[in-house]
Amino acid sequence: MKAGVVTFPGSNCDHDVYNVLSKIFGFDTDLIWHQKHHLKDYDLLVLPGGFSYGDYLRSGAIARFAKIMDPVIDFALADGLVLGICNGFQILLESNLLPGAMKVNDNLKFVCKNVRLEVNNNKTTFTNHYRENEIIEMPVAHGEGNYYIDKKGLNSLIDNNQIVLRYASKSENPNGSVENIAGISNKKGNILGLMPHPERCSEDIISPGRSDGYRLFSSIAAGLKAGGEQIG
Amino acid sequence: MAENSWEKEGLTKEEYDKIVDLLKRKPTDTELGIFGVMWSEHCSYKNSKLVLKGLPTEGECVLQGPGENAGIVDIGDNQAISFKIESHNHPSAVEPFQGAATGIGGIIRDIFTMGARPIANLNSLRFGKLNNKRVQYLFKGVVAGISSYGNSIGIPTVGGEIYFDDAYEGNPLVNVMSVGLLDHADIATATAKGAGNPVMVVGAATGRDGIKGASFASDELTEESDEDRPAVQVGDPFLEKLLLEASIELIKSGALIGIQDMGAAGLTSSSAEMASRGGSGIEIDIAKVPVREEDMTSYEIMLSESQERMLVVPKKGKENVVKDIFEKWGLHAEVVGKVTDDGMLRILNDGNKVAEISASLLADEAPEYTREIKKPEYLQTIKEVNREKIKSDNFSEDLLKLLSLPTIASKKWVYEQYDHMVMTNTVVGPGSDAAILRIEGKNKAIALTTDSNGKYCYLNPYRGGAIAVCEAARNIVCSGGRPLAITDGLNFGNPMDPEIYWQFKNSVQGIIEACQKLKTPVIGGNVSFYNESPKGAIYPTPIIGMVGLLDSISEQVTLDFKKEGDLIYLVGKNIDELGASQYLELKIDKVDGTVPHLDLDLEKRVQKTVRSAVKEGIIKSAHDCSEGGLAVTLAESCFENGLGINVDINQPISDEALLFGESQSRIVVSIAPSDLHKFEKITASNSVPYMEIGTVQGRKYKFNELINLDVGEMKNKWETAIEESL
Known part of the structure; x- marks a missing residue:
């Protein structure tokens, strides 16, 4: 299993997700510099959290123009698995790999805490180790996580089962996102963007008793292994 | 030159005379400006040095004591922790958002110039009471500034404390402790050695912001302090993040002799201090310094406190290694001069000499003062509490009221705005006695805390200082750790006031005795005087930042x-x-x-x-x-x-x-x-x-x-x- 984690200037969760992929799940993982024009053969690409290019102008708005994004988009459109976490999700939206846009949190403040989430779609490659409608817990840490999409777009998300994760209730929604959306996929299901940080809750030592992020990565790893065996 | 030009630079007549005497001539404008900042309290510790000499600075775990950018303690396995606390009080009083933000930026640079990767920050904050509108503005601004800068740079803010008391109404305290992890082999120093080695300025371009910030920090706040807002620097956390990554890469490259942050007094203090530590001289041509504004004078370039810059001395011939690394991160790296063997800090402007002063004169030979002390008047009026007046007729209600006092209440509103989890080492975050961080790949962990009770120090500076150390150690112990060492952030009023100096001296004495008893040496720190507003001085507030070690994470x-x-x-x-x-x-x-x-x-x-x-x-x-x-x-x-x-x-x-x-x-x-x-x-x-x-x-x-x-x-x-x- 080969994974690539893109490092943009200002990324700050790149090492965190690198550690989880390589040390816990045994992915052969590279950190990929944003100025690269080409990608090696990867089974999974991750756009990590952080403040790419300082998130000046608007989160992810400058990162979408990074050189690396051309091959990332090609990879995604060719059905490669792409995971965008937090800032990575914002970049996926800005690159039009996922629909909708991100606004500043309703209360205008950065928020960092554990939130409860509902797994709305457990049929994706990223979530099949969760139960349907299971309530899980993950940390969020963002100032711009207020997901927005117009009515038509929202209906399309719902019709195609693209809402993968929701905040467990309106009162637990930390940013004011439409329909309590915390994570969405594309129609084909090979691209997932989410605001919560699964890499921050994949080890018992730092999130005792609530390492719910682990199963997101284990879903991916199991899928790749099964797929690999079939091909092999 | 104007008759009393020294006053403009914050120097006294006696200090000016000493300068003329040492130089054996009158200083130029640029030279006088250089003396002004280098001999400011902020840079020279001229009013505190003699008292601080009593602090215990040695111990089994100490790898680097005071004198470098930050101290270092051993945590076994050839690993070490570098940590230090620093204040940014005055900037935060006039421009809370940028003041607090750049406070974080400054202390982080002190840590990574030691070769350490910063892994945690703690904030020790003091404000007036929240029913005051101005205080609310300062409080929200400081928290937003910390949130903005700290979160963006990707270092978790894992702890600290906040007190609200009228004594801090006009002069809030913003002290930031930064903690970094490094291998013994990567310890870097801020030394310029080897004549002929190049001197490089790396990071941001130099502008007119923060000129003479060190002098501003060494003066009382007045009604007119708002006009000093241009003395507050503006931070760019994105640039700092790039500088951090580039600097760590550079230190690991082996191309380096020394590296120092350009903090207070910018290019002036970094060059004088690096040269002085190495027993060398430095020659800089300021025409080669990348600037972002036109027509900057040599005075302005030397005294600018533009953020996110470092002074680097690589080995001769390795200039391109430095350039390549910084270019990769999109940053400037320019050779601006060289190390010399004559001990002089020589400043040229396009080849023309504008200043020439002995580096050690600037860095080490600032005057040292023992200020007059006098037991404060107010201590005569301290009475034992009249118990009749404070009887409780409803203990439940009183407990609820205490729990609602902002000083005691949960600080969740604050720390939920801080990313306290990034880097995935936070085992126990804010809101606990001490934060606990795992050391990745090892079984051990570190515990971190900051403590100080200003009320205690006001009523009894000696005991208050000792209690601050004891409480910090107690917090480490309550988290399962063994106290290792401390950094002290000493916040006081005007040292020229004998009563204030009495507070200072006694607080430090309390710290000394507690540190000796608990065997926790002081490995570095910061003195912030002149914390006064028109309403008077703050409580004496010696903040103790402590690091402890858990041999096994299971002991948390x-x-x-x-x-x-x-x-x-x-x-x-x-x-x-x-x-x-x-x-x-x-x-x-x-x-x-x-x-x-x-x-x-x-x-x-x-x-x-x-x-x-x-x-x-x-x-x-x-x-x-x-x-x-x-x-x-x-x-x-x-x-x-x-x-x-x-x-x-x-x-x-x-x-x-x-x-x-x-x-x-x-x-x-x-x-x-x-x-x-x-x-x-x-x-x-x-x-x-x-x-x-x-x-x-x-x-x-x-x-x-x-x-x-x-x-x-x-x-x-x-x-x-x-x-x-x-």
């Missing part, structure tokens, strides 16, 4: 009660005292009375007892008694898991003192009933006073016949108090 302890049926013990003893307490402030809104008694021997035994019990693995929770006394300590241990208590203490002291007195050297622990004998054996062998005070039980908080409250209701008040005062 948290403050919350874990299970119904567990026994609650108090280690230490309750004394009939209420002086300087939050309860007193609540009742009569006065800072008065005798500061809680402190017995350093007892303190040591209490800590040793709890540490031994932690090592035995029988401590299920531990929490130290501080503001609000035993009643608040117990309440805080109830909250996390919503568990109640049934506490019954029969002791011949007043109910008010029993509940709300702030006696020192006390730790509340809970243990399983089956461990009772093991625990009592440990207490006996340490001959420490202790008592079983109750059990963890139900959902109600019951204390003698005095208090009966629903834990949920208490928690709600405690958790929402700050948000509701805004």
Whole structure:
């Protein structure tokens, strides 16, 4: 299993997700510099959290123009698995790999805490180790996580089962996102963007008793292994 | 030159005369400006050096003591921790957002120039009371500034403390402690050596921001201080993140001789200090310094405090290694001069000499003053508390009120705006006695805390200073750690005032004695004088930042009660005292009375007892008694898991003192009933006073016949108090 984690200037969760992929799940993982024009053969690409290019102008708005994004988009459109976490999700939206846009949190403040989430779609490659409608817990840490999409777009998300994760209730929604959306996929299901940080809750030592992020990565790893065996 | 040009530079006539005497000529404008900042209190510690010499700075774990950008302690496995605290009080008083933000930027650079990767920040903050609109503005601005800069750069903010007291109304305190991890092999120094080696400026371009910030920091705040807003720098966390990554890459490249942050007094102090440490000279041509504004004078370039810049001395021939690394991160790296062997700091402007001063003269030979001291008048009027006036007729209500005081209330509103989890090492985050971070790839962990109670220091600077050290150590012990060393952030008023200097001297003496007793050396720190507003000086506030080590992560302890049926013990003893307490402030809104008694021997035994019990693995929770006394300590241990208590203490002291007195050297622990004998054996062998005070039980908080409250209701008040005062 080969994974690539893109490092943009200002990324700050790149090492965190690198550690989880390589040390816990045994992915052969590279950190990929944003100025690269080409990608090696990867089974999974991750756009990590952080403040790419300082998130000046608007989160992810400058990162979408990074050189690396051309091959990332090609990879995604060719059905490669792409995971965008937090800032990575914002970049996926800005690159039009996922629909909708991100606004500043309703209360205008950065928020960092554990939130409860509902797994709305457990049929994706990223979530099949969760139960349907299971309530899980993950940390969020963002100032711009207020997901927005117009009515038509929202209906399309719902019709195609693209809402993968929701905040467990309106009162637990930390940013004011439409329909309590915390994570969405594309129609084909090979691209997932989410605001919560699964890499921050994949080890018992730092999130005792609530390492719910682990199963997101284990879903991916199991899928790749099964797929690999079939091909092999 | 104007008749009293030295005054413009913050120097006295005597200092000016000394300069003329040393140079054997009159200084140029640029030279005088250089002396002004280098001999400012902020850079030279001229008013504090002699007092600070008494601090113990050596110990088994110390790899680097004071004198470098930051100190370093050994944590085994050829790994080390570099840490330091620094203040950014004055900038935050006039421009809270940028003041606090650049405060973080500055201290982080001190850590990574030591070769360490910063892995945690803590903030120690002091404000006036939140019912004041200006205070609210400052509080929100500082928190937003910390949130903006700290989150963006990707270093978790894992702890700290905040007090609200009128004494800080016009002059808030913003002290930031940064902590970094490094391998022994990567220790870097801020030294310029080897004549002919190039001197490079890397990072941001130089602008006109923050010119003479060091001098501004060395003056009292006045009604006109708002006009000094241009002396506050503007931070760019994105650039700092790039500078951090590039610098760490550079240090690991092996191309480096020395590296230093350009903080206070910018290019001037970094070059003079690097040269002086290496016994060398430095020659710089300021025409080669990348600038972002036109027509900057040599004075401006030398004294600018533009952020996110470093001075780097690589080995000759390795200039391109530096350039390549910085170019990769999109940053400037320009050769601006060279190391010389004549000991002079020589400044050229396009080849023309504009300043030439001995580097050691600037860095090490600033005047040292022993200021006059006088026991403050106000101490004559301190009275013992009149107990009749502060009797409680409703203990439950008083406890709820104490839990709602912003100083005691949960700081959740604040720390939820800080990313305290990035880097995925945070085992225990904000809101605990001490934060705990795992050391990746190892079984061990570190514990981090900051502490200081300004009220205590105001009423008794000596004891207040000692208590700050003891409380910090107690917090480390309550988290399962062994205290290693401290950094001290010493915040005081104007040192020219003999009463203030008396406070300073006595506070430091208290720190010295506590550090000696607890064997926690001081490995670096910061002095911030002139913390005064038109309403007067702040409380003397020596903030202690401490680092502790957990040999095994499994030894971590948290403050919350874990299970119904567990026994609650108090280690230490309750004394009939209420002086300087939050309860007193609540009742009569006065800072008065005798500061809680402190017995350093007892303190040591209490800590040793709890540490031994932690090592035995029988401590299920531990929490130290501080503001609000035993009643608040117990309440805080109830909250996390919503568990109640049934506490019954029969002791011949007043109910008010029993509940709300702030006696020192006390730790509340809970243990399983089956461990009772093991625990009592440990207490006996340490001959420490202790008592079983109750059990963890139900959902109600019951204390003698005095208090009966629903834990949920208490928690709600405690958790929402700050948000509701805004």
